[in-house]
Amino acid sequence: MATDRTHRPATSTRSRGIPEATVARLPVYLRALTALSERSVPTVSSEELASAAGVNSAKLRKDFSYLGSYGTRGVGYDVEYLVYQISRELGLTQDWPVVIVGIGNLGAALANYGGFASRGFRVAALIDADPAMAGRPVAGIPVQHTDALEKIISDNGVSIGVIATPAGSAQQVCDRLVQAGVTSILNFAPTVLSVPEGVDVRKVDLSIELQILAFHEQRKAGEDILPEGVIPDDETEPPVAPPADTVTKRPDPGSDGDRPAVMPA
Amino acid sequence: MATDRTHRPATSTRSRGIPEATVARLPVYLRALTALSERSVPTVSSEELASAAGVNSAKLRKDFSYLGSYGTRGVGYDVEYLVYQISRELGLTQDWPVVIVGIGNLGAALANYGGFASRGFRVAALIDADPAMAGRPVAGIPVQHTDALEKIISDNGVSIGVIATPAGSAQQVCDRLVQAGVTSILNFAPTVLSVPEGVDVRKVDLSIELQILAFHEQRKAGEDILPEGVIPDDETEPPVAPPADTVTKRPDPGSDGDRPAVMPA
DNA sequence: ATGCCTTTGTGAACGCGTGCACAAAGATGA
DNA sequence: TCATCTTTGTGCACGCGTTCACAAAGGCAT
Numbered sequence: 357m358a359t360d361r362t363h364r365p366a367t368s369t370r371s372r373g374i375p376e377a378t379v380a381r382l383p384v385y386l387r388a389l390t391a392l393s394e395r396s397v398p399t400v401s402s403e404e405l406a407s408a409a410g411v412n413s414a415k416l417r418k419d420f421s422y423l424g425s426y427g428t429r430g431v432g433y434d435v436e437y438l439v440y441q442i443s444r445e446l447g448l449t450q451d452w453p454v455v456i457v458g459i460g461n462l463g464a465a466l467a468n469y470g471g472f473a474s475r476g477f478r479v480a481a482l483i484d485a486d487p488a489m490a491g492r493p494v495a496g497i498p499v500q501h502t503d504a505l506e507k508i509i510s511d512n513g514v515s516i517g518v519i520a521t522p523a524g525s526a527q528q529v530c531d532r533l534v535q536a537g538v539t540s541i542l543n544f545a546p547t548v549l550s551v552p553e554g555v556d557v558r559k560v561d562l563s564i565e566l567q568i569l570a571f572h573e574q575r576k577a578g579e580d581i582l583p584e585g586v587i588p589d590d591e592t593e594p595p596v597a598p599p600a601d602t603v604t605k606r607p608d609p610g611s612d613g614d615r616p617a618v619m620p621a
Numbered sequence: 622m623a624t625d626r627t628h629r630p631a632t633s634t635r636s637r638g639i640p641e642a643t644v645a646r647l648p649v650y651l652r653a654l655t656a657l658s659e660r661s662v663p664t665v666s667s668e669e670l671a672s673a674a675g676v677n678s679a680k681l682r683k684d685f686s687y688l689g690s691y692g693t694r695g696v697g698y699d700v701e702y703l704v705y706q707i708s709r710e711l712g713l714t715q716d717w718p719v720v721i722v723g724i725g726n727l728g729a730a731l732a733n734y735g736g737f738a739s740r741g742f743r744v745a746a747l748i749d750a751d752p753a754m755a756g757r758p759v760a761g762i763p764v765q766h767t768d769a770l771e772k773i774i775s776d777n778g779v780s781i782g783v784i785a786t787p788a789g790s791a792q793q794v795c796d797r798l799v800q801a802g803v804t805s806i807l808n809f810a811p812t813v814l815s816v817p818e819g820v821d822v823r824k825v826d827l828s829i830e831l832q833i834l835a836f837h838e839q840r841k842a843g844e845d846i847l848p849e850g851v852i853p854d855d856e857t858e859p860p861v862a863p864p865a866d867t868v869t870k871r872p873d874p875g876s877d878g879d880r881p882a883v884m885p886a
Numbered sequence: 887a888t889g890c891c892t893t894t895g896t897g898a899a900c901g902c903g904t905g906c907a908c909a910a911a912g913a914t915g916a
Numbered sequence: 917t918c919a920t921c922t923t924t925g926t927g928c929a930c931g932c933g934t935t936c937a938c939a940a941a942g943g944c945a946t
Contacts, residue, residue, distance in 0.1 A: 683934085
């Protein structure tokens with residue numbers, strides 16, 4: 357999926373003994389547990405919870421073992437207690453003000469997201485470079501101009517920033533965010549961001565996800581046609597020889613890579 | 622990033638000898654190469670390209686080695702040729718019709734995404750359960766009602782579906798898509814989808830990404846305060862003892878998990 | 887033609903993540 | 917109190933992914 361394993365913070369250090377892979381699954385467990393909690397289910401076995409979370413029960417038990425021994429043998433896990441423990445471990449018992457930079461289609465959609473507040477995330481501000489957007493309310497929050505970025509970060513003690521700008525301005529926005537004190541960034545722009553040590557970046561990229569699906573899709577289609585074991589080394593003819601000293605300019609690959617996964621405007 | 626490594630198709634089989642981790646990076650390389658191509662750069666070294674893609678050069682070379690020997694020692698890789706080879710490997714030389722189900726904020730934003738066409742992805746249809754949406758054009762494409770889902774899939778030969786509905790209807794939509802012939806799904810709804818063998822699902826979940834960032838953020842903050850090596854076993858007091866036979870109902874965890882990462886309506 | 891220089895392609899080692907399988911622990915009932 | 921049954925917690929082995937380090941290969945200048 358998107359954020360993928362294919363998605364890791366630059367720092368792959370094992371924080372407090374908890375493996376990165378486990379951290380990535382904790383929110384999934386938490387969601388399943390919250391659902392059980394709302395149904396007033398008192399306890400769950402690792403088997404049941406694993407099934408709800410779509411993972412192996414042994415993996416789930418090992419994941420929980422990194423947090424501590426919160427289960428009761430012969431019974432299972434206390435739902436409420438586990439919800440609290442995971443929330444605490446993830447840092448969701450405190451308030452996290454976030455800013456969203458780039459209020460286009462996607463930025464606006466993110467601003468309207470209802471799942472923020474319930475998890476301790478609060479949209480502190482919406483920021484856009486377009487002066488025409490300034491003052492206009494989106495999801496009940498007035499959009500502010502990029503000029504005020506540093507002040508907003510500072511005044512609200514923001515440490516998490518969401519970038520939903522076009523790719524062209526993403527690095528610049530990123531630099532300003534980091535300079536202003538942001539140390540965690542969720543990037544929706546289709547660019548590789550370079551950040552100093554100590555800053556975490558997670559990337560969400562629709563285009564990449566679709567391309568990965570296309571790869572597997574193509575493979576499936578190929579298996580239907582080709583007999584087992586045959587390797588189709590070259591389905592179609594190559595356009596030009598590999599060691600071509602003449603530069604063969606492509607017609608126009610279509611202007612891509614300049615906008616985030618979802619067009620901001 | 623989001624698309625994680627935490628996010629892998631159910632089938633972790635090594636397709637045609639290409640590791641899953643490599644497949645996930647190919648789109649990144651492709652983007653960097655496309656940028657070079659537009660600047661008419663004829664060749665790149667593994668070092669340069671790796672830097673642009675934000676990876677280790679040895680990793681990049683090994684990744685490319687799974688595709689074949691497309692480089693020239695002492696020189697580097699021919700940009701145009703490599704663009705073609707990666708595109709072909711990813712299946713981007715053909716047309717991929719996709720449908721988007723759930724035209725809320727996020728669905729609409731996705732529909733407006735400009736990066737589809739340039740990569741061979743074409744929005745074949747927009748589908749929503751709300752009758753009031755039917756016929757209304759979004760991004761120049763008229764929204765169709767869910768009733769026509771099966772016919773749309775069939776008529777257009779769609780094999781890739783994007784789910785941007787609330788969590789509550791995601792599984793149902795998924796089942797219908799799969800039943801109609803879709804074998805790859807990009808899921809934006811905050812739910813674990815269960816699909817039959819042979820169907821790939823990738824998940825994009827804003828809430829999870831933020832929670833992972835919060836974890837690392839909390840860890841950073843803790844390091845500043847606590848001395849090295851000290852393990853804070855219990856920063857705050859637990860709300861209730863772990864083996865509580867009395868079911869302690871939580872006040873209200875906030876209704877979450879019923880809407881996708883971005884509110885659809 | 888020959889030697890030097892650059893860069894690829896890959897063998898090998900290492901570390902992380904996963905899954906198996908079982909011992910330990912607690913509940914439950916007689 | 918004791919036996920039994922259920923479920924957790926984890927030691928261990930395996931496989932994938934990453935990285936190092938270097939030999940092989942090709943270009944280029946003399």
